Amino acid sequence: MTPPTGAVYLLHFDRPYKHAKHYIGWTTDLPARLAAHSTGHGARLLAVVNAAGIGWQPACTWPGTRTRERQIKRQGGASRCCPVCGVTPRQKASTP
Structure with a gap:
């Protein structure tokens, strides 16, 4: 059975x-x-962030399954793939 495809999403906290x-x-x-997160339902971290008065915004999405979500989380450092944090693609090394 094929796992359902959905969206992996990254939220950036203000x-x-x-x-x-x-x-x-x-x-x-x-x-x-996202509507559930904005009302404090769903993930506990988002409920606590909302209660602390911290805003957030969707920063990036990828198509995929829960397996893809785990792959992204295991890579660590969500700020490395967050465009709001100012991540820019690596420049190719120039060869002399």
Whole structure:
């Protein structure tokens, strides 16, 4: 059986909450999931961030499955793939 395809998404916090600056999640219905996060439902981290008065914004999405979400999380350092944090692609090394 093929796992359902949805969207892996990265949320950027307006300011850090303790150690957290980002949240990575997966869903098959992105608009509904973002609406749930904005009301403090869903992920505990987003509920706490909302309660602390910290805003957030969707920064990036990728098509994929929960397996893809785990791959992105295992890579670590969500700020490395966050366009809001000013991540720019690596420049190719020039050969002399």
